[in-house]
Amino acid sequence: MEITKKMKILSKLLEKFLCYNLHKNGRKVLWFATMTMVLDVIEDYSPLRGFKYARLDGAFEVHEKEEIFPEKxxxxxxxxxxxxxxxxxxxxxxxxxxxxxxxxxxxxxxxxxxxxxxxxxxxxxxxxxxxxxxxxxxxxxxxxxxxxxxxxxxxxxxxxxxxxxxxx
Structure with a gap:
C-alpha cells in the first residue's frame, strides 16, 4: 500500500510531536476536517499505525456518544x-x-x-x-x-x- 505525501508528513509529525508512542503514553490528538472523506481516510489509517481514535461527526454512533457523554x-x-x-x-x-x-x-x-x-x-x-x-x-x-x-x-x-x- 502506497502512502500519499500528506499522510507521510502527518505520520512524521505525529511521531515527532507525540513521541511516537501515542497509544502508550496516553496523549491525544484532535483532528479537524471540513470533509468527511478526510475523516474516512484517517479512520482507516489510525489502526494501521496502532492509534486509537473516536470519530465525532455524523458517522458517530449513538452508543459511542453515550459511553463518552453518559448524561445523555x-x-x-x-x-x-x-x-x-x-x-x-x-x-x-x-x-x-x-x-x-x-x-x-x-x-x-x-x-x-x-x-x-x-x-x-x-x-x-x-x-x-x-x-x-x-x-x-x-x-x-x-x-x-x-x-x-x-x-x-x-x-x-x-x-x-x-x-x-x-x-x-
Missing part, C-alpha cells in the same frame, strides 16, 4: 460540534486567511462563540415569548438556526467579495 444531554454535544464547525468555516474564509495564524484562530473562535452562544440566547428569549408547544419550539428553533446561519454565511461571502474587488 445532547445539547452540549451539539453546541461543541457547532463551535468547531463554525470556527473551522470562519478560519478558512478568504479574508481571514490573510491574517497571521494567531489572529486567524482568535477571529475564528470569537466568531464561533458569538454565533453559537448568540443563537442560544435568541432561542431562550423566543422560548419565553412563544406559547408552550413542543412543535412550535422546534419550528422556531430550526427557523432561527437557518436564518442565523444564512445571514452569517452571506456576511462572510460579501466580505470576501469586497476584499476580492478591492484587490483587483
Amino acid at each position: 444531554d445532547i445539547s452540549n454535544f451539539l453546541l461543541v460540534n457547532t463551535l468547531f464547525g463554525t470556527g473551522t468555516y470562519i478560519y478558512t474564509r478568504k479574508h481571514v486567511r490573510q491574517s497571521s495564524s494567531c489572529y486567524r484562530i482568535l477571529y475564528s473562535v470569537t466568531g464561533a462563540l458569538l454565533l453559537s452562544f448568540g443563537s442560544v440566547l435568541i432561542w431562550s428569549v423566543l422560548r419565553s415569548i412563544i406559547p408552550a408547544n413542543q412543535v412550535l419550539f422546534t419550528v422556531t428553533g430550526i427557523s432561527t438556526s437557518i436564518a442565523i446561519t444564512s445571514t452569517g454565511k452571506k456576511y462572510l461571502t460579501d466580505i470576501d467579495a469586497m476584499l476580492h474587488s478591492k484587490n483587483e
